[in-house]
Amino acid sequence: METKYKTYSHIDSASRIDGILSESDSSFPEVDEIPSLDKLTYKNGFYVNCSAIFVDIRSSSELPNKHKRPTLAKIYRSYISEVVAIMNANINCSEIRIDGDCVSGIYNTPQKNQIDSVFNDAYTINSLIKILNYKFKKKSITEIDIGIGIDYGRALMIKSGFNGSGLNEVVWMGDVVNGASNLCGNANKGWGNKVIFVSDVIYSNLNNHNKDLLSKNYDHDCYHGNVINTQMEEWYAENCKDTSDELKGVFY
Numbered sequence: 001m002e003t004k005y006k007t008y009s010h011i012d013s014a015s016r017i018d019g020i021l022s023e024s025d026s027s028f029p030e031v032d033e034i035p036s037l038d039k040l041t042y043k044n045g046f047y048v049n050c051s052a053i054f055v056d057i058r059s060s061s062e063l064p065n066k067h068k069r070p071t072l073a074k075i076y077r078s079y080i081s082e083v084v085a086i087m088n089a090n091i092n093c094s095e096i097r098i099d100g101d102c103v104s105g106i107y108n109t110p111q112k113n114q115i116d117s118v119f120n121d122a123y124t125i126n127s128l129i130k131i132l133n134y135k136f137k138k139k140s141i142t143e144i145d146i147g148i149g150i151d152y153g154r155a156l157m158i159k160s161g162f163n164g165s166g167l168n169e170v171v172w173m174g175d176v177v178n179g180a181s182n183l184c185g186n187a188n189k190g191w192g193n194k195v196i197f198v199s200d201v202i203y204s205n206l207n208n209h210n211k212d213l214l215s216k217n218y219d220h221d222c223y224h225g226n227v228i229n230t231q232m233e234e235w236y237a238e239n240c241k242d243t244s245d246e247l248k249g250v251f252y
Contacts (some may be wrong), residue, residue, distance in 0.1 A: 151199040
């Protein structure tokens with residue numbers, strides 16, 4: 001992204017702050033679906049109901065102690081590129097963000113079947129990690145574990161940055177983002193906690209088949225499961241010959 005450099009002026013800064021703080025509350029309407037990004041300006045924003053998914057590597061801070069930087073780059077690039085590929089293939093995914101080894105997505109889900117599609121991405125990512133670990137093992141690279149969290153709720157969508165600089169991004173704020181992040185932070189961590197954590201509201205909006213794949217986690221007041229993608233599991237069995245590495249999970 002090209003940056004347009006301008007001398008900083010605290011007087012101009014104070015004027016910009018006044019302008020932002022004086023914006024009308026009516027510039028932040030409630031909408032039923034995530035609007036197109038071209039509707040966002042530096043003077044408005046939208047409150048939307050949406051779903052959020054967070055994916056994070058467990059104990060990633062230990063990886064630099066096990067591998068040199070070129071190998072670390074390969075670990076993170078392969079993991080991030082394929083998680084992003086799964087999210088990006090979902091027509092309901094409106095935004096994908098990468099923060100270190102955490103990949104998150106915001107999904108437009110006004111209909112129940114669209115929430116099932118987010119859950120589909122979660123268990124597809126879970127199966128992806130099995131394939132990834134098989135390939136890591138063949139290269140003598142440390143296998144990874146992940147946690148996945150999904151939540152649904154209200155978010156404020158705004159365009160943030162410095163007007164005229166070319167530096168801007170969409171910022172999502174609200175309980176749904178914090179909820180998915182917290183669920184992800186607890187998933188697959190500690191005894192008995194499974195890979196995929198979903199909030200009660202996500203669980204209640206899944207179809208009956210998907211609900212049956214999950215169980216209540218009373219410690220974290222959510223539902224969880226080690227759900228996998230059957231088609232990917234069949235491919236793994238055919239192409240990744242390793243009988244000692246059986247995936248323990250619930251088949252979709």
